[in-house]
Structures are given as C-alpha cells and as structure tokens.
Amino acid sequence: xxxxxxLLDESKMPTHWYNIAADxxxxxxxxxHPGTMQPVGPDDLAPLFPMELxxxxxxxxxxxPIPEPVREVFKLWRPAPLFRAHRLEKALGTPAKIYYKYxxxxxxxxxxxxxxxxxxWYNAQAGIKKLTTETGAGQWGSSLSFAGSLxxxxxxxxxxxxSYDQKPYRRAxxxxxxxxxxxxxxxxxNSGRAILAKDPHHPGSxxxxxxxxxxxxxxxxxxxxxxxxVLNHVLxxxxxxxxxxxxxMEMAGDDPDVIVGCTGGGSNFAGIAFPFLGQQLRGGKKxxxxxxxxxxxxxxxxxxxxxxxxxxxxxxxxxxxHTLGSTFTPPGFHAGGLRYHGMAPLVSHxxxxxxxxxxxYHQNTCFEAGVxxxxxxxxxxAPEANHAxxxxxxxxxxxxxxxxxxxILFNLCGHGxxxxxxxxxxxxxxxxxxxxxxxxxxMALSGLPSVPA
Amino acid sequence: xxxxxxLLDESKMPTHWYNIAADxxxxxxxxxHPGTMQPVGPDDLAPLFPMELxxxxxxxxxxxPIPEPVREVFKLWRPAPLFRAHRLEKALGTPAKIYYKYxxxxxxxxxxxxxxxxxxWYNAQAGIKKLTTETGAGQWGSSLSFAGSLxxxxxxxxxxxxSYDQKPYRRAxxxxxxxxxxxxxxxxxNSGRAILAKDPHHPGSxxxxxxxxxxxxxxxxxxxxxxxxVLNHVLxxxxxxxxxxxxxMEMAGDDPDVIVGCTGGGSNFAGIAFPFLGQQLRGGKKxxxxxxxxxxxxxxxxxxxxxxxxxxxxxxxxxxxHTLGSTFTPPGFHAGGLRYHGMAPLVSHxxxxxxxxxxxYHQNTCFEAGVxxxxxxxxxxAPEANHAxxxxxxxxxxxxxxxxxxxILFNLCGHGxxxxxxxxxxxxxxxxxxxxxxxxxxMALSGLPSVPA
Numbered sequence: 001x002x003x004x005x006x007l008l009d010e011s012k013m014p015t016h017w018y019n020i021a022a023d024x025x026x027x028x029x030x031x032x033h034p035g036t037m038q039p040v041g042p043d044d045l046a047p048l049f050p051m052e053l054x055x056x057x058x059x060x061x062x063x064x065p066i067p068e069p070v071r072e073v074f075k076l077w078r079p080a081p082l083f084r085a086h087r088l089e090k091a092l093g094t095p096a097k098i099y100y101k102y103x104x105x106x107x108x109x110x111x112x113x114x115x116x117x118x119x120x121w122y123n124a125q126a127g128i129k130k131l132t133t134e135t136g137a138g139q140w141g142s143s144l145s146f147a148g149s150l151x152x153x154x155x156x157x158x159x160x161x162x163s164y165d166q167k168p169y170r171r172a173x174x175x176x177x178x179x180x181x182x183x184x185x186x187x188x189x190n191s192g193r194a195i196l197a198k199d200p201h202h203p204g205s206x207x208x209x210x211x212x213x214x215x216x217x218x219x220x221x222x223x224x225x226x227x228x229x230v231l232n233h234v235l236x237x238x239x240x241x242x243x244x245x246x247x248x249m250e251m252a253g254d255d256p257d258v259i260v261g262c263t264g265g266g267s268n269f270a271g272i273a274f275p276f277l278g279q280q281l282r283g284g285k286k287x288x289x290x291x292x293x294x295x296x297x298x299x300x301x302x303x304x305x306x307x308x309x310x311x312x313x314x315x316x317x318x319x320x321x322h323t324l325g326s327t328f329t330p331p332g333f334h335a336g337g338l339r340y341h342g343m344a345p346l347v348s349h350x351x352x353x354x355x356x357x358x359x360x361y362h363q364n365t366c367f368e369a370g371v372x373x374x375x376x377x378x379x380x381x382a383p384e385a386n387h388a389x390x391x392x393x394x395x396x397x398x399x400x401x402x403x404x405x406x407x408i409l410f411n412l413c414g415h416g417x418x419x420x421x422x423x424x425x426x427x428x429x430x431x432x433x434x435x436x437x438x439x440x441x442x443m444a445l446s447g448l449p450s451v452p453a
Numbered sequence: 454x455x456x457x458x459x460l461l462d463e464s465k466m467p468t469h470w471y472n473i474a475a476d477x478x479x480x481x482x483x484x485x486h487p488g489t490m491q492p493v494g495p496d497d498l499a500p501l502f503p504m505e506l507x508x509x510x511x512x513x514x515x516x517x518p519i520p521e522p523v524r525e526v527f528k529l530w531r532p533a534p535l536f537r538a539h540r541l542e543k544a545l546g547t548p549a550k551i552y553y554k555y556x557x558x559x560x561x562x563x564x565x566x567x568x569x570x571x572x573x574w575y576n577a578q579a580g581i582k583k584l585t586t587e588t589g590a591g592q593w594g595s596s597l598s599f600a601g602s603l604x605x606x607x608x609x610x611x612x613x614x615x616s617y618d619q620k621p622y623r624r625a626x627x628x629x630x631x632x633x634x635x636x637x638x639x640x641x642x643n644s645g646r647a648i649l650a651k652d653p654h655h656p657g658s659x660x661x662x663x664x665x666x667x668x669x670x671x672x673x674x675x676x677x678x679x680x681x682x683v684l685n686h687v688l689x690x691x692x693x694x695x696x697x698x699x700x701x702m703e704m705a706g707d708d709p710d711v712i713v714g715c716t717g718g719g720s721n722f723a724g725i726a727f728p729f730l731g732q733q734l735r736g737g738k739k740x741x742x743x744x745x746x747x748x749x750x751x752x753x754x755x756x757x758x759x760x761x762x763x764x765x766x767x768x769x770x771x772x773x774x775h776t777l778g779s780t781f782t783p784p785g786f787h788a789g790g791l792r793y794h795g796m797a798p799l800v801s802h803x804x805x806x807x808x809x810x811x812x813x814y815h816q817n818t819c820f821e822a823g824v825x826x827x828x829x830x831x832x833x834x835a836p837e838a839n840h841a842x843x844x845x846x847x848x849x850x851x852x853x854x855x856x857x858x859x860x861i862l863f864n865l866c867g868h869g870x871x872x873x874x875x876x877x878x879x880x881x882x883x884x885x886x887x888x889x890x891x892x893x894x895x896m897a898l899s900g901l902p903s904v905p906a
Contacts, residue, residue: 007462108831169870175877176873177828375602375630379560417562418873420622
C-alpha cells in the first residue's frame with residue numbers, strides 16, 4: 001500500500017492567507033446599512049470588530065500576511081495532515097482516489113481555531129478584554145474559548161439551546177479553557193428576552209444567538225464580537241486549509257478533480273476550496289467544487305439569493321446571500337454547526353456565478369456515511385463533517401458506476417468526540433430526517449427586507 | 454520561538470518492537486500455574502491467546518518485527534507527534550525544557566491501539582472470530598473495538614460499572630466501531646453473578662471485568678481474550694512510542710534527563726520508558742524514570758511485591774508484581790484506566806531493581822495540572838494522563854527551584870474528550886480525593902496466595 005499521511009514541516013506552513021476577492025470575475029455586492037440602505041463603511045462596523053479585521057473584510061489584496069504570533073500558536077497543530085483514504089476506497093470498491101484534509105487535530109477538534117486565534121490576537125492587539133460570540137454545536141465556542149485563554153481575553157459564549165442540551169461536554173470544554181457559556185435565547189439580552197417572552201421553551205438558533213452576542217458587544221465599550229463563519233475575513237483565515245492541501249496533494253502526486261466540503265455558514269468549505277478555485281480563476285485547472293448542506297436547512301439549494309440580516313433580531317448590516325429568512329428556525333438536527341439561515345456572501349456569490357455546485361442530504365444518510373468512514377479510517381467525524389463524507393462517498397460511487405478513477409478531495413473539518421449522543425441516537429434508530437415546515441420557510445422568505453435596486 | 458512539533462515520516466516508523474527482556478540484568482520471575490505452582494508453559498495459555506502472542510510473552514529476543522499489515526494500519530496516525538511545551542514552560546517560569554509525546558492522535562484517542570491492532574491481527578491470523586476484553590475508562594475497549602472492525606473480529610467489552618455510568622460516550626464509540634459493551638459485574642458470567650449476588654450495586658473493578666472476559670474466552674472455542682496492559686507482549690507493543698520519541702528527541706537536539714509516565718497496568722509508561730532504559734542497560738546514559746500512579750490505587754508505592762492473581766475470580770495464572778491484592782476494589786475516581794490492583798510484572802521487576810522511581814498523587818492536584826496544561830498547550834488530557842502531567846510539572850518546578858535546565862519528557866497518553874464530566878465535577882468542586890480503606894487494603898493483602906519459595 002502506498003503512503004497514507006502527507007505531513008508538512010512547520011517551515012512549510014503558509015505565511016499568508018489567500019483572499020479570493022482579488023480574483024473574482026465580478027465584485028461582491030456591497031454590504032448595506034439597514035437604516036440608510038447605503039453601503040456600510042469601516043466606522044459602522046467599529047463597535048463590533050477591531051479595525052484590522054474590518055480592513056481584512058473589505059480588502060482586495062490577494063495575499064494577506066499571517067501575523068507571526070498567530071503562526072506560533074498554529075504550530076500547536078498545524079500544518080494539519082492530509083490522508084489518502086485507502087481503506088475507505090477499498091470498502092467502496094471504487095477506482096476513485098479519495099483524499100481528506102483532517103482539521104480535527106486542532107485542540108478544539110475542528111477547523112474553527114484557524115480563525116479564532118487570529119481574531120483573538122487582533123482583538124488583543126486593539127486592547128480588547130472581552131469577546132462575545134454565538135455557537136451551535138460548540139465547535140466555534142470552544143475554539144474561541146481556547147484562543148481567549150492564550151491571549152488573556154475573557155470569552156462569553158451564547159450556545160443555541162438545543163445544542164446546549166444535546167452536547168454538555170462541549171460546554172465543559174469551553175469552561176476548561178476558562179470561558180463562560182450561556183444557553184440562548186437567554187435572559188441576559190433584550191433580543192433573548194423578546195424571544196423567551198413568546199416561547200419560554202424556544203430551541204434557539206444561530207440567528208438568535210448572534211443577536212444576543214452582538215447586542216452585548218454593541219452596548220459595552222471594552223467588549224467586541226467574534227463570528228465563527230459567514231464573514232469575508234473568517235473565510236479568509238480558513239484558506240490556510242486549502243493552501244496546505246495544495247502542497248500536500250503535490251506531495252501525493254495527485255491533483256483533485258472534485259473538491260467537497262460541508263456548508264453551514266461556509267467557512268470550512270471556503271477554506272478547502274478557495275485556494276484551488278483561485279488557481280482556476282487565474283487560468284488554472286477547472287475542477288468541480290461541491291458544497292454539501294443539510295436538507296433540513298438548505299440555504300444554498302432552497303434559499304433565495306437576496307439581501308438579508310445575519311441575525312434574527314436584525315442588529316447586523318444587510319448582506320446579499322442565499323438565505324432562508326432571518327426568522328427561519330431550522331429543526332433541531334444534530335449537525336448544530338450547520339443550522340444557520342444564511343450562507344457566506346462569498347460562497348453565495350460564487351454559486352450565483354456557477355463556479356461551485358451545491359447539494360443537500362438528510363442526517364441519517366450522513367451518519368450512515370460517517371459510520372462507514374469510522375470503521376474504515378478510524379476517525380469518527382463530527383455530524384457536520386458527515387455531510388462532506390456523504391458527498392465524497394457519493395462522488396466515489398459515481399466514479400465506480402462510470403468506471404472513472406477521479407481524484408476526490410474533501411475537508412474532514414472536525415471529529416465527533418463531543419457528538420456521541422448523536423451516534424447513540426442513530427444506532428438506536430431514533431434519528432429522524434426532520435424537515436422544516438414549508439409554510440414557515442415561505443413566511444420567513446416573505447419577510448426579507450426590501451432593498452432598492 | 455523555536456520548533457514546536459517534531460514529526461517523523463511514515464518511512465521512519467519503527468519496524469521492530471523493543472523487548473527489554475533481552476537486556477534485563479536479572480531475569481523476570483516465572484509465571485506460575487495456581488494449581489501446581491509450577492511455571493506455566495505455552496499450552497497453559499493457549500485457551501486465551503494465539504500462539505504468536507504467547508511466544509512474544511516469553512521471548513528474550515531484543516527485536517521483534519512488527520508485521521507489515523499492522524504497520525499499514527499504524528499509518529492512520531503513526532508516527533505520533535512529539536511536542537516541545539514552550540507555552541507550559543513559560544506559564545511555569547521554569548528553566549527546564551518540557552517535551553511530550555502525544556498518543557491522543559490515534560483514532561481511539563490514546564496509546565491503546567498500539568497493542569489493540571497487533572493483538573487483533575495475530576488473532577485474525579489464527580482464525581479467531583471473537584475477542585473478549587475488559588475496560589476501565591473505555592480507552593482500551595474502544596481501541597480493541599476499532600481493531601476488531603479492521604480485521605473482521607467481533608468484540609465484546611466488559612466495562613467496569615462505575616466507568617460505564619460515568620462515561621457513556623466511550624460506550625457509543627465502541628458501538629460506532631461495531632462492538633458490544635456490557636457493564637461489569639454482569640449476569641453473563643459465573644464470576645459476575647457471584648459478585649452481584651453479594652452486592653447488586655457493586656461498582657466493579659478491572660480485576661472483576663478481567664474475570665468475566667477470561668471466563669467467556671476460556672469456555673468458547675472460537676473466542677479468545679485480549680488484555681490492554683500488564684502482560685509482557687502488551688508492554689512490548691507499546692515500545693514503538695519510546696522508539697519514535699528517541700528519534701524525535703534527536704531531531705529536537707535534546708536528550709531527556711527525566712522521563713515521566715502515568716501507571717495503571719504499566720503499558721504507556723513502559724512504552725515511553727523501556728527503549729530509553731534499554732539504552733542505559735546496554736551502557737548508555739543514565740536517566741531518572743518516574744512512574745506516577747493514583748494515590749487511591751497505589752500498587753507501586755503501597756502494594757506488596759508478591760505473587761498474585763491478575764483477576765478477582767482467580768482464573769488467571771500467578772505473576773510476581775506489586776499488588777494491592779486481587780480482591781481490592783479501588784474507590785471510583787475518574788482515572789478509570791488506573792484502577793487496577795496490580796502492576797505489570799516487568800515494571801514491578803524494574804522497580805525492585807531500583808531502575809525506576811514511583812510516586813503517587815490524588816486526583817484534584819492532577820486535574821489542576823491538566824487544566825493548566827490545557828490552557829497553555831490546548832490539548833485537554835485524559836484523567837489518567839493528568840497524572841503524568843502533574844509529575845512532569847512537579848519536575849519542572851523542582852528544576853525552577855534548583856535553577857536547573859533539565860530536559861523532561863513525558864507521555865501524554867490520551868486526550869480527555871470523553872472525560873469532560875470529570876472536568877465538570879472538578880470545576881464544580883465536586884471531585885474528592887477519595888482514599889481507599891486501610892482495613893480493606895490490609896484484608897486484600899492478607900489474602901495473597903502463598904507460594905513455595
């Protein structure tokens with residue numbers, strides 16, 4: 001059997017992030033102020049983010065340097081390994097070659113520290129003492145907690161209620177890193193109290209948790225807000241994943257024909273895909289790039305491409321994206337990190353330009369793929385990552401049917417050690433393929449803000 | 454800051470295990486048959502183990518080849534990384550250099566697959582279809598479950614009741630790999646039923662779980678038994694850890710003065726220590742080698758060096774080891790993997806020869822060390838590993854007090870992702886430094902079998 005792992009030396013860790021804004025054939029639509037409907041300027045965002053991150057949000061430079069202290073922290077787990085899935089290929093009987101980039105080696109167990117560390121560092125440089133944030137499954141919350149512990153920033157996490165109850169171990173992890181974690185909707189904010197007044201047992205959503213975290217940051221001078229996905233600078237920070245994968249695919253002597261990632265807000269997908277897509281936009285090889293989302297929260301495949309709020313209480317600016325409506329509450333399925341009503345503006349834009357594909361699966365078929373993967377490759381994927389595993393396996397089965405030996409690369413964005421209750425439910429046959437209510441989706445979409453053309 | 458991670462290429466993975474029996478200044482005392490009190494022969498062990506493993510158990514060859522299919526599986530995570538703990542050193546303000554070998558990168562999250570994979574492979578080669586085993590915290594049980602899934606062997610795990618209740622996620626992991634897991638004492642065996650008849654709420658112990666697993670294997674032709682620690686061949690399989698660490702310390706340009714490992718049955722400690730100790734026994738550098746055990750189950754520091762049974766129901770042969778007595782039931786502290794009444798005969802023998810040191814800590818100080826480590830280095834250690842972290846930190850603080858810049862190497866044998874309830878209890882102040890009952894210990898020691906001199 002040939003090589004299984006492709007490891008890069010610390011000396012080969014990328015020194016710059018790749019900014020796809022530099023290579024877009026059509027510029028990204030402007031972000032609008034919901035009051036004036038005019039494009040927002042840096043000052044509008046200053047209550048929430050330090051200026052360095054705001055400048056990254058709007059930058060069109062192709063390469064943005066990764067600060068040295070951030071790279072020093074990355075050395076705790078980066079460069080992350082790339083694996084050839086020999087055993088999975090054999091189990092599937094496919095002529096395809098399957099590779100996966102594994103981001104579960106980070107201390108928090110997912111790709112999220114790739115942006116948590118620089119966000120915490122830029123905030124620390126700006127003298128910020130406290131960060132608020134939202135989290136779904138808890139991968140982002142625990143990552144920012146870890147980052148806060150390294151740069152002496154206190155972190156307050158609003159965790160979506162349904163995940164808070166499903167995944168108590170993630171909360172314990174946040175506390176181990178010294179952070180505090182609150183179930184959202186909470187009584188700590190106006191946004192949370194308004195929701196609880198209508199429904200004291202509301203399961204929460206990322207949109208609501210964002211409102212709560214933003215509200216605290218906007219109303220406290222020493223506090224800023226950090227987001228784990230969606231925004232341009234967050235996707236930018238994840239491009240270290242694809243840049244490393246590119247070097248590792250060279251080591252393996254292969255070049256991917258298909259790249260697969262799961263999408264909630266879009267950051268791990270962007271991380272693996274954008275560096276390869278950038279090559280293509282600059283005249284390089286054309287590859288199929290496939291986003292896999294949950295069928296119960298299908299922003300890319302069922303959402304409308306329109307201006308919408310990023311949160312439920314409408315405290316954020318308006319961005320053009322694929323959205324299910326900011327008041328849409330997805331069913332409480334187990335891939336909590338994918339339960340977001342919108343999609344990253346950059347990912348949405350690329351979908352509109354037909355530069356990427358999108359597909360959606362329900363959770364049982366994703367867990368089936370995850371168990372097959374675990375028994376072949378050993379690693380138990382997170383429920384979110386199971387969507388990418390399902391997507392990659394389906395591509396490999398297509399290759400088998402067509403007799404093609406394509407090269408498939410997917411991002412295994414995190415492990416499932418904190419999600420074993422979901423696996424228990426799957427084995428017990430208690431996992432249902434929950435579907436959203438069509439009437440609720442129509443209602444949420446009808447409430448989209450009207451924006452002058 | 455200098456390099457953080459020291460990675461070895463797959464091509465540098467050791468091709469042989471190191472067998473310390475070849476270099477012992479005094480041979481290990483014989484294993485005795487409890488009926489005849491005569492040394493056991495290979496045939497006595499044949500109902501429980503395949504012949505290849507029995508031959509390894511008694512071998513005095515210095516190098517034993519690692520089968521190629523086993524090395525292929527190891528490539529899923531091996532060679533495992535060695536880290537320099539720059540941030541921990543800084544947090545402690547110590548002039549010592551701290552290195553740790555990290556075995557938590559394995560699919561099951563600990564060093565245990567290093568022996569689970571070869572044990573399953575040798576059994577598969579011998580045509581065995583089912584393996585039984587015991588597990589404490591579940592790290593061994595999930596590792597053997599993983600190994601079984603790769604070689605088409607069905608695995609039945611008897612998990613110590615107190616851990617079964619404390620750590621439900623480990624059970625889910627075993628099930629993900631396709632194994633079955635039963636709380637021990639159980640109603641499935643005579644050994645289990647005898648215990649339950651006396652106390653239906655018995656918390657279990659590794660000694661009892663071993664009895665149950667051995668009983669099933671001994672009474673079924675197609676079934677054999679696998680042990681996760683204690684035995685010579687298990688310690689042998691773990692020496693890949695220390696052999697890799699030796700190459701990685703060379704890469705780092707340092708040579709350890711002190712080597713620290715936690716000890717339950719002794720296998721991860723042996724894994725990191727024996728290759729270095731072997732160098733010394735062949736005339737190389739003398740190093741301090743420190744075993745750290747739980748003060749609530751202190752076989753090396755409080756046990757008697759005597760012949761004893763490996764299990765509670767007295768189904769195993771007699772081995773000479775440090776023992777608290779085979780009927781001793783340790784308190785239900787959280788480092789379930791260290792709750793064993795005995796110590797590996799090889800480790801015990803080296804202790805008697807004054808070639809290693811031993812020390813014991815209660816669990817709160819170990820969790821304190823683990824949290825300090827997590828906030829500095831990111832990785833959350835398993836409760837068992839926290840004992841090694843405590844030991845290494847105390848050596849580093851001694852170096853600080855003495856103004857010495859010694860090189861400390863410890864084995865971080867596993868992560869704590871499945872042990873977060875223990876961390877929750879620690880943060881809530883609910884973790885007590887449980888102590889065993891002195892009268893119970895005296896009683897257990899008084900029951901040691903009498904062996905003719």
